[in-house]
Amino acid sequence: xxxxxxxxxxxxxxxxxxxxxxxxxxxxxxxxxxxxxxxxxxxxxxxxxxxxxxxxxxxxxxxxxxxxxxxxxxxxxxxxxxxxxxxxxxxxxxxxxxxxxxxxxxxxxxxxxxxxxxxxxxxxxxxxxxxxxxxxxxxxxxxxxxxxxxxxxxxxxxxxxxxxxxxxxxxxxxxxxxxxxxxxxxxxxxxxxxxxxxxxxxxxxxxxxxxxxxxxxxxxxxxxxxxxxxxxxxxxxxxxxxxxxxxxxxxxxxxxxxxxxxxxxxxxxxxxxxxxxxxxxxxxxxxxxxxx
Amino acid sequence: xxxxxxxxxxxxxxxxxxxxxxxxxxxxxxxxxxxxxxxxxxxxxxxxxxxxxxxxxxxxxxxxxxxxxxxxxxxxxxxxxxxxxxxxxxxxxxxxxxxxxxxxxxxxxxxxxxxxxxxxxxxxxxxxxxxxxxxxxxxxxxxxxxxxxxxxxxxxxxxxxxxxxxxxxxxxxxxxxxxxxxxxxxxxxxxxxxxxxxxxxxxxxxxxxxxxxxxxxxxxxxxxxxxxxxxxxxxxxxxxxxxxxxxxxxxxxxxxxxxxxxxxxxxxxxxxxxxxxxxxxxxxxxxxxxxxxxxxxxxxxxxxxxxxxxxxxxxxxxxxxxxxxx
Amino acid sequence: xxxxxxxxxxxxxxxxxxxxxxxxxxxxxxxxxxxxxxxxxxxxxxxxxxxxxxxxxxxxxxxxxxxxxxxxxxxxxxxxxxxxxxxxxxxxxxxxxxxxxxxxxxxxxxxxxxxxxxxxxxxxxxxxxxxxxxxxxxxxxxxxxxxxxxxxxxxxxxxxxxxxxxxxxxxxxxxxxxxxxxxxxxxxxxxxxxxxxxxxxxxxxxxxxxxxxxxxxxxxxxxxxxxxxxxxxxxxxxxxxxxxxxxxxxxxxxxxxxxxxxxxxxxxxxxxxxxxxxxxxxxxxxxxxxxxxxxxxxxxxxxxxxxxxxxxxxxxxxxxxxxxxxxxxxxxxxxxxxxxxxxxxxxxxxxxxxxxxxxxxxxxx
Numbered sequence: 001x002x003x004x005x006x007x008x009x010x011x012x013x014x015x016x017x018x019x020x021x022x023x024x025x026x027x028x029x030x031x032x033x034x035x036x037x038x039x040x041x042x043x044x045x046x047x048x049x050x051x052x053x054x055x056x057x058x059x060x061x062x063x064x065x066x067x068x069x070x071x072x073x074x075x076x077x078x079x080x081x082x083x084x085x086x087x088x089x090x091x092x093x094x095x096x097x098x099x100x101x102x103x104x105x106x107x108x109x110x111x112x113x114x115x116x117x118x119x120x121x122x123x124x125x126x127x128x129x130x131x132x133x134x135x136x137x138x139x140x141x142x143x144x145x146x147x148x149x150x151x152x153x154x155x156x157x158x159x160x161x162x163x164x165x166x167x168x169x170x171x172x173x174x175x176x177x178x179x180x181x182x183x184x185x186x187x188x189x190x191x192x193x194x195x196x197x198x199x200x201x202x203x204x205x206x207x208x209x210x211x212x213x214x215x216x217x218x219x220x221x222x223x224x225x226x227x228x229x230x231x232x233x234x235x236x237x238x239x240x241x242x243x244x245x246x247x248x249x250x251x252x253x254x255x256x257x258x259x260x261x262x263x264x265x266x267x268x269x270x271x272x273x274x275x276x277x278x279x280x281x282x283x284x285x286x287x288x289x290x291x292x
Numbered sequence: 293x294x295x296x297x298x299x300x301x302x303x304x305x306x307x308x309x310x311x312x313x314x315x316x317x318x319x320x321x322x323x324x325x326x327x328x329x330x331x332x333x334x335x336x337x338x339x340x341x342x343x344x345x346x347x348x349x350x351x352x353x354x355x356x357x358x359x360x361x362x363x364x365x366x367x368x369x370x371x372x373x374x375x376x377x378x379x380x381x382x383x384x385x386x387x388x389x390x391x392x393x394x395x396x397x398x399x400x401x402x403x404x405x406x407x408x409x410x411x412x413x414x415x416x417x418x419x420x421x422x423x424x425x426x427x428x429x430x431x432x433x434x435x436x437x438x439x440x441x442x443x444x445x446x447x448x449x450x451x452x453x454x455x456x457x458x459x460x461x462x463x464x465x466x467x468x469x470x471x472x473x474x475x476x477x478x479x480x481x482x483x484x485x486x487x488x489x490x491x492x493x494x495x496x497x498x499x500x501x502x503x504x505x506x507x508x509x510x511x512x513x514x515x516x517x518x519x520x521x522x523x524x525x526x527x528x529x530x531x532x533x534x535x536x537x538x539x540x541x542x543x544x545x546x547x548x549x550x551x552x553x554x555x556x557x558x559x560x561x562x563x564x565x566x567x568x569x570x571x572x573x574x575x576x577x578x579x580x581x582x583x584x585x586x587x588x589x590x591x592x593x594x595x596x597x598x599x600x601x602x603x604x605x606x607x608x609x610x611x612x613x614x615x616x617x618x
Numbered sequence: 619x620x621x622x623x624x625x626x627x628x629x630x631x632x633x634x635x636x637x638x639x640x641x642x643x644x645x646x647x648x649x650x651x652x653x654x655x656x657x658x659x660x661x662x663x664x665x666x667x668x669x670x671x672x673x674x675x676x677x678x679x680x681x682x683x684x685x686x687x688x689x690x691x692x693x694x695x696x697x698x699x700x701x702x703x704x705x706x707x708x709x710x711x712x713x714x715x716x717x718x719x720x721x722x723x724x725x726x727x728x729x730x731x732x733x734x735x736x737x738x739x740x741x742x743x744x745x746x747x748x749x750x751x752x753x754x755x756x757x758x759x760x761x762x763x764x765x766x767x768x769x770x771x772x773x774x775x776x777x778x779x780x781x782x783x784x785x786x787x788x789x790x791x792x793x794x795x796x797x798x799x800x801x802x803x804x805x806x807x808x809x810x811x812x813x814x815x816x817x818x819x820x821x822x823x824x825x826x827x828x829x830x831x832x833x834x835x836x837x838x839x840x841x842x843x844x845x846x847x848x849x850x851x852x853x854x855x856x857x858x859x860x861x862x863x864x865x866x867x868x869x870x871x872x873x874x875x876x877x878x879x880x881x882x883x884x885x886x887x888x889x890x891x892x893x894x895x896x897x898x899x900x901x902x903x904x905x906x907x908x909x910x911x912x913x914x915x916x917x918x919x920x921x922x923x924x925x926x927x928x929x930x931x932x933x934x935x936x937x938x939x940x941x942x943x944x945x946x947x948x949x950x951x952x953x954x955x956x957x958x959x960x961x962x963x964x965x966x967x968x969x970x971x972x973x974x975x976x977x978x979x980x981x982x983x
Contacts, residue, residue: 008416009669009689021413025423028410032427035441035485038452042444051450057459065452109338112331124339126602131346133598135545137567138587141574142349142356165345168338197330225434227549232575242436246553249440256444263437274432275425282493285431289535289604290497505703508670512774513717513764514691523716527707 039267043260044070050256074261082258084265087244091224091266093156094240098163099219103212106171111201113172114179129287132169136228139165147233154236162233163223170222170287174215177288178208214280217273224270241266353591356584368581375585385586388566395476395565396544399483400537406484407491407536408529412521414492415499424496428489435486439553442482443469446554472562475555479563482550487543491536498532499525531604538601545594566590620680620694620771620804621646622667627676629662629828636662638828640676649798649805651819653812655851659828660808664774667806668697680771691720695772696765700780702757704749704764710736711745714763735763738797755786762794766801773798773805779814791817812852816840824848846979849903849972855936858909858946861976862902873902873973877942878921880968889983890973900982903972906949910965911937913956919963925956939964 008014042050049068054061078084113125143162144153152158186207187200195203205212230240245262248255274281282292357375359368379385410427414420430438445453448467457463468478506524515523548567551557557564557572564572570590574583622644629637637659644650652660665671667678669690677684685693696717704713711732718728736742739759749757758778765773779790795818798805809815815822816836824831824839832844843849849857862875864882871882871890882890912919923939923946930936935952938945939962946964956962973982 009687024409025413025417028406029423029426031485032430032489034452035438035445036429038445039437039441053450053452053455056455059459105338105341108334112335116328116331118328126599127346128342129602130595130598131342133542133546133594133601134346135567135587135590135594137548137570137574138590138594139346139349139353141580141583141587142352143345145352146345146349161341161345164341168342172338201334221432225432225436227434227436227552242434242549245440246436249553259440260444263433263441266437267433270434271429271432274428278425278428281428281431282497285490286494286535286539289539289601290494290532292493292497292500503701503703505699505701506705508668508690509697509699509703509764510705510716511670511690512668512695512697513768514720516689516691519720524705527705 036267039260039263041065041068043074043257043264044068044072045257046071046073047257050260074257075265078258078261078265082244082248084241084244084262087239087241088265090156090234090238091240094159094163094230094234094238095220095223097156097160098167098223099216101160102164102167102171102219103175103216106168107175107205107208107212110172110175111179114176115184128169129173132166132173132287136166140228140232144232153233154238156238159230159234159238159240162229163219163226167219167222171215171219174284174288175208175212178211179204182207211280214277215284217277218280218284221270221273224266350591353584353587356581357588359581361580361584371581375581378582379585379589384561384564384569385566387561388564388569388586389589391476391563392544392565392567395480395483395563396541398476398480399487399544400540402480402484403488403491403540404533404537406488408495408533410488411492411495411499415496420496424492427492430486431489433486435547435549436553438482438486439550442478442485442550443554446478469555470559472558472560475559475562479551479554482554483544486550487540490540494532494536495529498529502528534604535601538597538604542594542597542601545590621682622772622804622806623679623682624663624667625677625679627663627666627678628674629659629666629671630674636828637666640825640828640830642823642830642833644804644806647802647804649795649807649818649820651807651809651815651822652825653809653815653822654825655810657827658825660810660825661776662828663825664697664776664806664808667772668695668774669693693772694770695774696768696770697774698758698761698765698776698778700777702749702761702778704757704760706749708748709745710741710747710749710752710760710763713749713760714767716764717768731767731769732763735767738766739763754782755790758782758790762797766797769801769803771804773803773807775805775807777809777811778807780809780811787814794818812854816852824851826851843972843981845981846901846903846972846974849974849981853905855906855947855949857903857905857972859901859903859974860941860944860946862900862973864898864900873900873971875902875942875944877923877944880966883968886968886971886973886983899976901974901976901979903974904966904970906936906947908967908970909946909948910967911939911948911950911954911956912963912965913960915963916965919965921964921966923962923964925958925960925962927958928956937962 045068052064052067054064113121143165147153147158147162150158152161182204186204187197190200190203191197224240225242226240227242227246230238230243231246234240234243241262245259245266248259248262277284279292282290356368358370358373360371360374361368414423417423433441442453445451446467446469448454448465448470451467454463454467457468458465463474468474502525506528507520510520510524544565545567548565548571551563551565551568552571555563557568566586567590570583570586573579573586622642624640624642624644627637627640628635640659640663642650642663652663654660662671666673669685669688673686677686679685680693705716708716714732714735715728718731723731732745733742736745739762741756741759741763744752744756744760749760752760758781761778775794779787779794782790791814794807798818807814807819816839819836821833821835822839823833826847831848832839834842839848840852843852846859850859860875862873865872865874865879871887873880873882910919915922921941923941926938926940926945928935928937930952933952935950935954937948937950937954937956939948940946941964948964971983974980975982
């Protein structure tokens with residue numbers, strides 16, 4: 001019955017506040033978008049053009065930013081000289097692989113945790129979530145040692161497993177929330193209808209499907225954007241886009257055009273995916289604590 | 293005595309049989325045991341994988357922190373807690389904690405203030421949906437890439453950010469990252485750019501749950517907008533802000549990608565927050581034993597923060613709608 | 619105290635009208651109920667009075683002063699919300715003192731007023747509690763307390779007792795009425811429960827789909843409904859409606875149903891005012907308590923029917939009868955013995971008839 005908009009009565013202060021907040025929003029919008037714009041535009045600029053700035057204080061000269069002959073050579077060079085197609089594929093395989101492993105194992109564990117009670121469940125739970133929150137740098141050394149012993153360093157399965165350290169606890173934690181919301185009566189009904197326990201589990205899986213889909217995407221996002229694991233565990237045979245981009249920075253020369261192009265290649269798919277699951281972002285990024 | 297032993301034995305067996313999940317399985321409750329075994333099997337793969345990649349490294353970390361670890365050159369040697377006692381004399385370690393605290397607090401202060409302001413404005417805006425969608429784009433960017441883009445913008449000869457600051461007379465010739473007095477601000481700004489959207493999202497979700505009738509009752513009681521904000525909106529937002537702050541704090545411990553790219557901890561160690569220092573100790577100097585000790589202190593603090601966070605998660609009144617009503 | 623007048627008020631949400639051309643006067647010290655089913659615009663009306671919604675068109679006057687553009691804080695009114703809207707982090711005392719604190723009233727006066735209201739509402743022992751520790755009825759009294767400490771010019775009550783259980787609701791009805799009579803403050807009370815409206819209000823305004831149907835005292839609303847919709851909405855069990863037609867034979871007007879026919883008396887004809895011809899298709903409405911029943915045909919019970927079901931409601935017995943495929947509900951005393959399928963004979967009190975035009979539902983008699 002009531003509208004969502006709050007009632008506002010006109011007054012002088014109100015007008016002032018509106019003007020102020022509008023300006024504030026515009027400034028924040030520019031602040032948010034400027035790095036994207038600079039990255040995007042610079043990726044099409046040749047070296048000299050990328051270094052052109054107006055004189056200090058010459059605000060009218062800001063137009064030089066757009067004065068350039070667009071070139072796609074950075075993009076082509078990345079793929080022809082720099083093997084970016086390999087890194088791109090690595091990124092795709094590693095992030096989807098880890099997401100799938102995490103969600104499959106996670107869904108099973110989350111379902112079980114949601115349905116049974118046992119002494120110490122709270123502790124198991126806290127252990128699971130704390131593995132997700134642990135700083136990567138802190139566990140990197142022993143993890144590296146283990147992975148080296150298993151010959152997993154620099155391999156794609158190794159990196160998938162490494163990402164599972166943070167994606168799996170995340171998946172368990174979030175998916176448990178989903179299963180908690182599915183009434184047990186549905187499984188009981190399925191079992192009365194003659195399903196096995198596992199059959200009953202499969203029966204309720206579709207109910208959590210949209211959420212599961214969204215969290216596969218979130219897991220992909222986390223792994224795709226990771227740098228530390230990829231640079232240490234993945235170094236060598238499993239180089240991903242963020243690492244490859246970082247390597248364009250060398251002590252002798254920084255190839256800005258290529259870096260910006262690589263940035264676009266790395267960021268664009270994730271930005272699109274992120275917008276796709278916009279609805280689940282808050283829940284995902286707050287580990288289920290906040291729902292939209 | 294013998295009876296007690298038998299009892300203990302039987303109950304132990306019961307625990308093993310049912311995967312440790314059945315506590316009081318009454319005799320003949322076959323069904324319960326069966327179903328518990330089913331859940332147990334479902335759970336096992338994830339638990340095994342997790343244990344292998346988290347518990348094992350954790351104990352190894354403790355082991356390493358007690359030894360001198362020399363990367364295969366010599367056997368690990370027990371060193372009488374030297375790794376630990378050294379921390380007391382390690383200026384960079386203490387500095388690292390102090391800088392981490394400073395860095396996190398600065399990020400938190402600006403992100404929360406900015407996030408709450410933007411969320412309040414957006415909550416009343418007609419363009420909320422589209423603006424939120426645009427605002428959250430930085431979160432999707434890999435932190436390394438964000439670091440690189442800002443590194444480019446900060447550059448003192450061709451960076452647009454530097455040009456703007458110079459034009460406004462705020463900065464001199466030196467890049468913001470080039471001086472130890474301003475470098476911290478430089479890395480904080482990147483964090484603000486990337487993570488304020490998360491605060492906006494959380495606060496917006498919180499604002500939607502502020503009971504409308506409480507706001508209206510307060511208006512009828514004679515409160516203006518500002519009073520309404522402090523009396524009704526803010527108290528209802530507290531749990532959301534707490535969650536946001538704890539999450540961001542832990543992320544500041546976790547992610548150092550952007551800092552590695554931007555400053556690597558410099559200049560003059562002015563941005564060498566603890567995780568960065570830890571990275572240096574382990575991966576530049578290869579002092580793995582000392583690194584482990586440092587890592588354990590970091591883990592301990594994270595776990596305490598995590599415990600607080602879980603407590604907040606479980607507070608029944610926190611994030612669920614809590615109108616004063618029925 | 620205030621007199622309220624609502625003049626040609628419209629409320630649109632987007633393109634959807636919620637209140638259409640509402641005109642309503644409320645005298646100083648009067649207790650007016652706005653009654654209607656959900657979605658009828660009653661809450662929108664109340665929220666416009668409170669200043670929580672903008673008025674799309676028209677004017678609202680308090681004491682002949684236009685208040686359309688005044689924010690709620692400048693209207694000097696108090697409102698009790700359906701969900702009580704207590705501040706969960708404040709004690710009962712602070713909840714009640716809130717408005718006075720905002721007005722910067724001195725502490726001693728606040729204390730006196732809160733204690734007075736607490737005494738009146740029997741909340742004194744609970745003043746230190748938080749709303750979460752109160753029962754539904756206590757929360758509700760706290761919400762009322764928050765309203766009365768202000769001694770406003772106008773009380774707005776938005777379904778304040780809808781969430782209480784039946785027994786407490788009955789108790790609160792009389793309490794509220796006593797309170798209003800004692801404080802003599804103008805009160806506008808929104809409800810969907812006709813019992814609340816009939817038992818408490820000085821006058822009732824019945825709304826439907828944003829349109830005001832009728833304003834009148836409870837007895838006017840009950841006994842002289844303005845149209846068929848109001849007649850059917852008010853009264854429990856609902857009024858019987860029978861498809862009838864007005865026919866003329868031997869120079870007399872008759873009301874004919876396929877099971878019976880009555881001659882209209884002079885009083886009826888006078889009310890019809892010669893317009894019978896135009897309204898030959900009518901609904902005859904009669905309340906269940908005005909239909910009598912007998913097991914045998916008598917001159918008073920000429921209409922033959924068949925008992926479908928009986929329902930004993932303590933002091934009353936409801937009989938549903940089938941009269942030539944029309945269902946008629948009869949309220950009679952519980953001594954009447956009837957079984958399913960029994961033949962029965964009905965009589966109707968012709969002075970209690972209502973005739974409504976079949977198409978428009980406008981009341982004719």
